[in-house]
Each structure stands twice: as C-alpha cells, then as structure tokens.
Amino acid sequence: MRTMDEQKVENPPFQKIEDAVRTTGLSAWFLRRGCREGSIPCVRSGRTIYVNVPALLRQFAVEVEANEETTRCTSLF
Secondary structure, three states: OOOOOOOOOOOOOEEEHHHHHHHHOOOHHHHHHHHHHOOOOEEEEOOEEEEEHHHHHHHHHHHHHHHHHHHHHHHOO
16 A cells, blocks of 8 residues: 555645746746735645646636737737
8 A cells, every 4th residue: 555655746736836936937936926916826824825836827828828819910910
C-alpha cells in the first residue's frame, strides 16, 4: 500500500505563491498583487494564499485568444 508521500500530487490545483511561481513562470510580486486586487483566482487560509492555477491559466488563455482576434481584425485594415 502507498504512503501519503508516494500519493503526493505533482501539480495540485491550489498552490502556494512560491509553487505557483514555478508552475506558471509568473513573478511572485505579480501573483501577490493580483490576489490582493482580485484579478487572480485565489483562496486565503490564514496568512497563506493559495492560487487556483488551472483557473489562472484558463483566464490567461481567454485573454490571449481575445488579443489574437483583435490583432487579426485590425491587421485587415
């Protein structure tokens, strides 16, 4: 039977700021500021901030797609 250490998930959906920095490549300052302003999906537990990494990546994917569509439309003119 596996122990808890062996069952550890490599990339859990909610990650501390330091782990989210390594996963996403974004700076800790950017993530903390976004959490404070409400632009980055996160949960606070006491003084610890957990970033919802899958939701953050989906949010950036939508923004990138919107920027690409705008670029395509303006490049036609």
